[in-house]
Amino acid sequence: MYELFIAIRHLTSRRRQTVLSVIGIGLAVMILMVSQASIVGLNQVLYTSIVDKIPHVIIKPGPDEDHIYLYNSFVEDIKNIDGVIGVSPVLFGQATFEYKSHSRNVIMQGIHVDDHDSVLGINGYITHGSFRDLEMSHNSVVLGDALADKLDVKIDDLIDASFPQAYPATLKVVGIYDSGTPQDESLAFTSLSTARDFFDVSSVVNSILIRVDDPDTAHLVSDSINNPGVVASSWMETNPEILQLSKLKSISNIILMGLIIIIASFSMVSTIFMMVMGKTKEIGMLMAMGASRRSISVIFLLESGIMGFIGPVLGVAVGILICLQIGSITMDMGEGSFGGESAFPFIVRIRDAVVIVLFTFILNLLGGIIPARRASTLDPVEALSSE
Amino acid sequence: MSDKKKIEIRDLTKIYGDGVEVRALDGVDLDIEKGEFLAIIGPSGSGKSTLLNMIGILDTPTSGTILLDGIDITTASQRQRSKIRNQKLGFIFQYHHLLPDFNAIENVMMPLLINGIKKSKAKKIACEMLEEVGLYDRANHRPNQLSGGQNQRVAIARALANNPDIVIGDEPTGNLDSKSSDIIYDLLRKLNKEHDQTFILVTHDERMAEKTDRIIRLVDGKIVENSKVE
Numbered sequence: 284m285y286e287l288f289i290a291i292r293h294l295t296s297r298r299r300q301t302v303l304s305v306i307g308i309g310l311a312v313m314i315l316m317v318s319q320a321s322i323v324g325l326n327q328v329l330y331t332s333i334v335d336k337i338p339h340v341i342i343k344p345g346p347d348e349d350h351i352y353l354y355n356s357f358v359e360d361i362k363n364i365d366g367v368i369g370v371s372p373v374l375f376g377q378a379t380f381e382y383k384s385h386s387r388n389v390i391m392q393g394i395h396v397d398d399h400d401s402v403l404g405i406n407g408y409i410t411h412g413s414f415r416d417l418e419m420s421h422n423s424v425v426l427g428d429a430l431a432d433k434l435d436v437k438i439d440d441l442i443d444a445s446f447p448q449a450y451p452a453t454l455k456v457v458g459i460y461d462s463g464t465p466q467d468e469s470l471a472f473t474s475l476s477t478a479r480d481f482f483d484v485s486s487v488v489n490s491i492l493i494r495v496d497d498p499d500t501a502h503l504v505s506d507s508i509n510n511p512g513v514v515a516s517s518w519m520e521t522n523p524e525i526l527q528l529s530k531l532k533s534i535s536n537i538i539l540m541g542l543i544i545i546i547a548s549f550s551m552v553s554t555i556f557m558m559v560m561g562k563t564k565e566i567g568m569l570m571a572m573g574a575s576r577r578s579i580s581v582i583f584l585l586e587s588g589i590m591g592f593i594g595p596v597l598g599v600a601v602g603i604l605i606c607l608q609i610g611s612i613t614m615d616m617g618e619g620s621f622g623g624e625s626a627f628p629f630i631v632r633i634r635d636a637v638v639i640v641l642f643t644f645i646l647n648l649l650g651g652i653i654p655a656r657r658a659s660t661l662d663p664v665e666a667l668s669s670e
Numbered sequence: 671m672s673d674k675k676k677i678e679i680r681d682l683t684k685i686y687g688d689g690v691e692v693r694a695l696d697g698v699d700l701d702i703e704k705g706e707f708l709a710i711i712g713p714s715g716s717g718k719s720t721l722l723n724m725i726g727i728l729d730t731p732t733s734g735t736i737l738l739d740g741i742d743i744t745t746a747s748q749r750q751r752s753k754i755r756n757q758k759l760g761f762i763f764q765y766h767h768l769l770p771d772f773n774a775i776e777n778v779m780m781p782l783l784i785n786g787i788k789k790s791k792a793k794k795i796a797c798e799m800l801e802e803v804g805l806y807d808r809a810n811h812r813p814n815q816l817s818g819g820q821n822q823r824v825a826i827a828r829a830l831a832n833n834p835d836i837v838i839g840d841e842p843t844g845n846l847d848s849k850s851s852d853i854i855y856d857l858l859r860k861l862n863k864e865h866d867q868t869f870i871l872v873t874h875d876e877r878m879a880e881k882t883d884r885i886i887r888l889v890d891g892k893i894v895e896n897s898k899v900e
Contacts, residue, residue: 285783292772293771296770296771568768569769569780569784571755571761572755572761572784573759574752574756667728667767
């Protein structure tokens, strides 16, 4: 394998150019690795912080129905579906809350506290009082913190609830929660029975919320629910923008980073080109010594292959180090759903590293074909007499 | 009959150029015996180097044939040509054309490695060759650390590494002073005698040509003189 012997010598004899080319590719790959890890990490945050806070499947009444009837046995059936870890029947509607001179239109949701907690983990959001008290006393309510601020109410205050076609009621504030989302301004929880009395309905609900253990399989669960009179939809259908956003981000990242790598590969190809130009005589002499055209092109392909492999491997390694370093620094993210002390969510996937290295390697090899072909098609007589 | 003849050239013609036609070689006929030491001389542009490139199958003729051991090399495939160049031919050029990134011994090893010979064996042969040209002590020097004459001797060692049947020299002493030229000439002559290899040298140097077995004089692509040296 004298081709490898020559290729390695060419690279080591021009150490500066070789190192610069390798660094060029390595830097591009490093940026790609860091960027990819951050995109994957951000998508993960998006999942845990957004998908985690919404029901994975929502069942609503069919087009001609207002309510879901006989829901109790239905809920039992849903609980038996593989992957379902929480089911919460809900009766919700609009209401106007008044306290002293303040008045707000809200969404009032009647829930079973334990069921609803199993779907949305609401107990974790409570800041004052308790969700449990909803089921201890009739006509009690838990408000979002922003809504409580707007109405200027505190625990134990009494709110007047009313709405056309509803039975007015006086609700006692037994808890205040903070989910960190805009719903804190408009969503109030009561028990199912309080909601039924208020909206004047019998033993019905108008939605059933489901949590599954793997959000990515929510559509399978929703597809398996096809009872008459109801419509089930997964979070992918109700919130398609979440998936679209993460896909768009990934695609735009790949395009941008792909371009950076192409530029870096271009500079490497031009290095090989310069090598071929500077070695025309040498190529002619190798041909005179009996090196075949194939061997000549193999020499230069090996050169681009070697640089195109070492560069990405180093780039990925440094990129992973950077991710680990930055990922270990915690920062104060301020208020909101991502709030508190947390580190930037880099996620390094071995699969990404392998794909990046392979992609860059193949790109460089393809780029190397051009100068290698040029070298192998030189005329030995002209090459030997070139200046 | 032809077993002693190594090279038979018949009606060899090479025409260059698309618009203005240049006949670099014009119907050349030439037989070269095994072990001959001959010089091709002539003015610039007479076709000496073209003829040499044809014999070295670095170039293809427009018409005519060159038989090497009875095989027509003008119609050989690229692969065959590479193989013949590697195993049957050795080249020495006016400029040494050593690979600058490799030291003397590695340069001499190169044709052996191309021939598929193992590195350890190639190194052994290369050592012997360097010894033969008197440069064993410079084995680890790169071309830029050697003088012109020394580099040319390394190039000779390289040309002879695969023990070729034919050694082709295109002005092998053209770049050297007369003292170095004499050393190179004596070396070539010695090797020719020891190895019974055919040496074909193109030269400007009449003094050197006089010391060969036969002189071929080319003018305008035609052989005008083909005479044994007394």
